[in-house]
Amino acid sequence: xxxxxxxxxxxxxxxxxxxxxxxxxxxxxxxxxxxxxxxxxxxxxxxxxxxxxxxxxxxxxxxxxxxxxxxxxxxxxxxxxxxxxxxxxxxxxxxxxxxxxxxxxxxxxxxxxxxxxxxxxxxxxxxxxxxxxxxxxxxxxxxxxxxxxxxxxxxxxxxxxxxxxxxxxxxxxxxxxxxxxxxxxxxxxxxxxxxxxxxxxxxxxxxxxxxxxxxxxxxxxxxxxxxxxxxxxxxxxxxxxxxxxxxxx
Amino acid sequence: xxxxxxxxxxxxxxxxxxxxxxxxxxxxxxxxxxxxxxxxxxxxxxxxxxxxxxxxxxxxxxxxxxxxxxxxxxxxxxxxxxxxxxxxxxxxxxxxxxxxxxxxxxxxxxxxxxxxxxxxxxxxxxxxxxxxxxxxxxxxxxxxxxxxxxxxxxxxxxxxxxxxxxxxxxxxxxxxxxxxxxxxxxxxxxxxxxxxxxxxxxxxxxxxxxxxxxxxxxxxxxxxxxxxxxxxxxxxxxxxxxxxxxxxxxxxxxxxxxxxxxxxxxxxxxxxxxxxxxxxxxxxxxxxxxxxxxxxxxxxxxxxxxxxxxxxxxxxxxxxxxxxxxxxxxxxxxxxxxxxxxxxxxxxxxxxxxxxxxxxxxxxxxxxxxxxxxxxxxxxxxxxxxxxx
Amino acid sequence: xxxxxxxxxxxxxxxxxxxxxxxxxxxxxxxxxxxxxxxxxxxxxxxxxxxxxxxxxxxxxxxxxxxxxxxxxxxxxxxxxxxxxxxxxxxxxxxxxxxxxxxxxxxxxxxxxxxxxxxxxxxxxxxxxxxxxxxxxxxxxxxxxxxxxxxxxxxxxxxxxxxxxxxxxxxxxxxxxxxxxxxxxxxxxxxxxxxxxxxxxxxxxxxxxxxxxxxxxxxxxxxxxxxxxxxxxxxxxxxxxxxxxxxxxxxxxxxxxxxxxxxxxxxxxxxxxxxxxxxxxxxxxxxxxxxxxxxxxxxxxxxxxxxxxxxxxxxxxxxxxxxxxx
Numbered sequence: 001x002x003x004x005x006x007x008x009x010x011x012x013x014x015x016x017x018x019x020x021x022x023x024x025x026x027x028x029x030x031x032x033x034x035x036x037x038x039x040x041x042x043x044x045x046x047x048x049x050x051x052x053x054x055x056x057x058x059x060x061x062x063x064x065x066x067x068x069x070x071x072x073x074x075x076x077x078x079x080x081x082x083x084x085x086x087x088x089x090x091x092x093x094x095x096x097x098x099x100x101x102x103x104x105x106x107x108x109x110x111x112x113x114x115x116x117x118x119x120x121x122x123x124x125x126x127x128x129x130x131x132x133x134x135x136x137x138x139x140x141x142x143x144x145x146x147x148x149x150x151x152x153x154x155x156x157x158x159x160x161x162x163x164x165x166x167x168x169x170x171x172x173x174x175x176x177x178x179x180x181x182x183x184x185x186x187x188x189x190x191x192x193x194x195x196x197x198x199x200x201x202x203x204x205x206x207x208x209x210x211x212x213x214x215x216x217x218x219x220x221x222x223x224x225x226x227x228x229x230x231x232x233x234x235x236x237x238x239x240x241x242x243x244x245x246x247x248x249x
Numbered sequence: 250x251x252x253x254x255x256x257x258x259x260x261x262x263x264x265x266x267x268x269x270x271x272x273x274x275x276x277x278x279x280x281x282x283x284x285x286x287x288x289x290x291x292x293x294x295x296x297x298x299x300x301x302x303x304x305x306x307x308x309x310x311x312x313x314x315x316x317x318x319x320x321x322x323x324x325x326x327x328x329x330x331x332x333x334x335x336x337x338x339x340x341x342x343x344x345x346x347x348x349x350x351x352x353x354x355x356x357x358x359x360x361x362x363x364x365x366x367x368x369x370x371x372x373x374x375x376x377x378x379x380x381x382x383x384x385x386x387x388x389x390x391x392x393x394x395x396x397x398x399x400x401x402x403x404x405x406x407x408x409x410x411x412x413x414x415x416x417x418x419x420x421x422x423x424x425x426x427x428x429x430x431x432x433x434x435x436x437x438x439x440x441x442x443x444x445x446x447x448x449x450x451x452x453x454x455x456x457x458x459x460x461x462x463x464x465x466x467x468x469x470x471x472x473x474x475x476x477x478x479x480x481x482x483x484x485x486x487x488x489x490x491x492x493x494x495x496x497x498x499x500x501x502x503x504x505x506x507x508x509x510x511x512x513x514x515x516x517x518x519x520x521x522x523x524x525x526x527x528x529x530x531x532x533x534x535x536x537x538x539x540x541x542x543x544x545x546x547x548x549x550x551x552x553x554x555x556x557x558x559x560x561x562x563x564x565x566x567x568x569x570x571x572x573x574x575x576x577x578x579x580x581x582x583x584x585x586x587x588x589x590x591x592x593x594x595x596x597x598x599x600x601x602x603x604x605x606x607x608x609x610x611x612x613x614x615x616x617x618x619x620x621x622x623x624x625x626x627x628x629x630x631x632x633x634x635x636x637x638x
Numbered sequence: 639x640x641x642x643x644x645x646x647x648x649x650x651x652x653x654x655x656x657x658x659x660x661x662x663x664x665x666x667x668x669x670x671x672x673x674x675x676x677x678x679x680x681x682x683x684x685x686x687x688x689x690x691x692x693x694x695x696x697x698x699x700x701x702x703x704x705x706x707x708x709x710x711x712x713x714x715x716x717x718x719x720x721x722x723x724x725x726x727x728x729x730x731x732x733x734x735x736x737x738x739x740x741x742x743x744x745x746x747x748x749x750x751x752x753x754x755x756x757x758x759x760x761x762x763x764x765x766x767x768x769x770x771x772x773x774x775x776x777x778x779x780x781x782x783x784x785x786x787x788x789x790x791x792x793x794x795x796x797x798x799x800x801x802x803x804x805x806x807x808x809x810x811x812x813x814x815x816x817x818x819x820x821x822x823x824x825x826x827x828x829x830x831x832x833x834x835x836x837x838x839x840x841x842x843x844x845x846x847x848x849x850x851x852x853x854x855x856x857x858x859x860x861x862x863x864x865x866x867x868x869x870x871x872x873x874x875x876x877x878x879x880x881x882x883x884x885x886x887x888x889x890x891x892x893x894x895x896x897x898x899x900x901x902x903x904x905x906x907x908x909x910x911x912x913x914x915x916x917x918x919x920x921x922x923x924x925x926x927x928x929x930x931x932x933x934x935x936x937x938x939x940x941x942x943x944x945x946x947x948x949x950x951x952x953x954x955x956x957x958x959x960x961x962x963x964x
Contacts, residue, residue, distance in 0.1 A: 210752030
């Protein structure tokens with residue numbers, strides 16, 4: 001099987017975020033960047049499929065040269081080669097980025113395109129269906145179980161209050177959710193081997209950006225709360241406040 | 250990152266950082282959830298050996314042609330740092346396997362021995378142990394009384410006892426150092442399969458330190474080994490000491506890991522633990538503790554990083570390793586103790602790591618050359634005068 | 639004045655709360671213009687369509703077909719895109735549910751339109767649409783401008799409150815685009831977990847339990863409180879999900895779900911940063927914990943310190959009583 005995995009380089013969730021002067025982006029210095037955790041599930045799924053059915057896993061990421069480090073993480077996990085679609089900054093617009101990825105993926109002859117259901121920086125949950133539409137292939141989002149046999153796939157995805165079971169033909173775009181697998185750690189020999197695997201860099205054919213970040217601001221401060229009291233004796237006061245002040249009861 | 254005050258990360262290569270990150274994640278995911286209980290139970294988590302091997306942690310700085318990761322020495326040090334951030338017992342396992350078992354085979358072994366043992370030791374199929382220390386000969390290994398008498402056909406018969414041997418009871422192969430003649434010039438290394446008749450290993454009980462580690466006595470009673478068991482390149486005390494230098498280098502990094510774990514736990518605690526209506530991290534005495542900790546950790550990081558670069562350049566000396574081991578373990582023992590104190594009563598619980606590190610580090614202070622021995626090594630290095638006896 | 643289209647999500651022949659929220663959000667963009675709704679479903683769905691008028695839709699386009707009994711991505715997106723274009727709408731609005739997250743990007747890509755996902759606020763100033771979207775696990779708020787017509791916008795559940803104007807909408811049956819039975823992704827089964835369980839990401843009230851409950855059997859206390867509130871879902875901290883006491887679908891937090899209910903009650907939850915990231919935008923937060931220094935109290939509007947095994951049953955009884963009389 002020929003599998004593409006689309007990856008994103010994102011700040012670690014534990015990192016403290018500081019908004020840069022101008023409010024258009026965050027301060028990079030001192031931030032630890034990692035491979036988007038949801039994309040890790042995608043890489044692992046690709047590697048497991050390759051181990052079971054043979055084939056090739058290609059890691060692709062869009063961004064400035066520093067994303068090559070993130071691509072090398074995927075290579076260290078076991079991907080065969082990597083492609084950087086080079087941009088100056090980190091474009092926000094989902095459709096614009098999807099256009100660039102689709103332009104690259106179109107000619108790749110991929111049976112399956114995997115990525116994480118969302119990136120932990122922008123929380124947009126949108127790339128996989130957008131890619132599927134641009135490539136005119138089926139797409140399924142937020143999958144926690146995936147089996148592939150004879151060019152057809154079955155997947156499970158969580159929906160409100162339940163699980164949807166779907167089948168679809170390949171080629172397809174699938175986005176991974178937590179629970180799909182447990183991603184392997186890059187091994188030390190894998191880290192060494194990653195340096196020797198092919199890494200291609202080409203300019204990204206970005207679409208026009210129609211959604212633009214105007215400003216980033218810190219979240220609104222919650223007003224200070226208060227402890228009403230101790231033990232069950234404080235319950236009547238809580239209920240009173242929920243009715244009269246918070247008006248949720 | 251809270252424990253990178255001088256941007257050491259910026260002085261590491263991408264691959265060194267990647268190695269560090271992988272081992273850190275392994276320790277966070279697989280070691281930390283079980284290690285407190287293992288320590289209380291007095292058990293080394295052997296079930297982690299296959300995963301450690303799968304990651305490539307054993308003999309990581311030995312060449313790829315022998316099934317090893319082929320990393321540089323800074324990356325190797327970072328592995329030790331991250332393992333000991335988990336527990337000194339975990340790091341001891343890897344130190345022994347890599348620096349004290351695989352290294353002597355690599356440095357002194359025949360090509361056949363290297364090809365036979367190293368890949369299997371890298372994969373964790375064969376666990377080894379290093380038999381140098383004896384019940385009456387610790388700091389002065391030259392006085393060892395374990396003997397290896399050569400027979401007519403070139404085989405050897407080994408007799409003696411070794412003590413404080415990490416992995417002793419789990420090992421399939423023991424690197425035994427024994428005198429083939431009268432003095433320490435006759436010391437040679439032997440690869441002894443632990444199932445050889447006359448070889449026995451018994452766990453030492455009652456340890457209050459390094460509890461998540463197998464520490465054993467070895468007894469060799471007329472143990473016969475063929476001449477192919479000798480490490481042909483070994484000869485004299487220099488050989489085991491070279492192995493110790495390798496291990497000590499790793500330990501200098503490991504101690505930083507233990508110190509970081511204690512510091513980070515204490516720092517996080519100080520920010521949330523409220524006493525007298527404010528976080529205790531806002532009180533001057535606790536701030537002094539934390540300031541002292543991060544200062545010593547930073548100095549230790551720079552010491553080991555530079556040492557690693559010298560080692561990679563091939564210009565380092567054993568005396569430099571002595572300085573790093575001595576300093577870093579000493580500051581780590583202090584940091585662990587002060588962290589324990591900052592945690593207050595909670596600090597005596599196994600749920601927190603400070604006291605476990607504190608107890609472990611007492612062993613690390615004593616093994617691989619006690620603090621005092623390294624003091625004399627440095628003293629001799631700078632004065633030229635021997636103060637050992 | 640622009641008209642806006644709202645995609646009304648249904649499951650089988652039942653309208654979901656998300657449908658009304660999409661209409662509510664569409665009204666903000668329409669700013670006086672008309673809001674129309676698009677509804678697809680199996681035969682029988684048309685009967686529910688008029689109810690969308692309560693939230694402010696004046697017209698509902700309905701496509702009934704057996705192939706819409708389950709979520710039909712290909713057919714739904716084809717129809718939504720075609721309707722948006724042919725109707726000349728300023729924008730089309732989806733709720734950012736499991737279905738909406740799948741559908742909105744397809745429609746945007748198909749139309750070459752701007753896509754703003756999972757927004758929590760919308761402002762219209764003349765021709766310009768601005769939206770608000772939390773990023774970096776809620777550590778920052780992004781204000782975005784959305785350019786071009788039509789714009790495709792998905793809104794976070796439980797954020798836009800549907801009005802109850804009370805006028806039934808005009809229902810207009812329409813034909814699907816192409817053959818709905820030819821959808822490439824086919825839902826073969828929808829497994830609902832034992833009864834109609836409210837999802838934490840959608841419920842107006844979430845009652846969560848943490849390690850302080852000491853064991854999975856004690857979650858019955860949390861469930862009783864949720865039942866007393868009536869329209870509450872039961873959530874869980876990562877610790878109890880990892881311990882196997884609750885399913886991952888219940889997990890609230892950075893690696894679980896992000897929720898924005900009107901009321902969030904945290905029981906025996908210490909309040910680690912990762913948990914807070916998942917619920918800090920709740921309108922009112924109540925915390926019950928035996929440790930007065932637990933971080934959760936810093937973010938809670940109201941807190942009670944003490945033994946949850948005493949407090950929660952008392953609260954459950956009081957809530958039941960209050961709802962009877964209130």
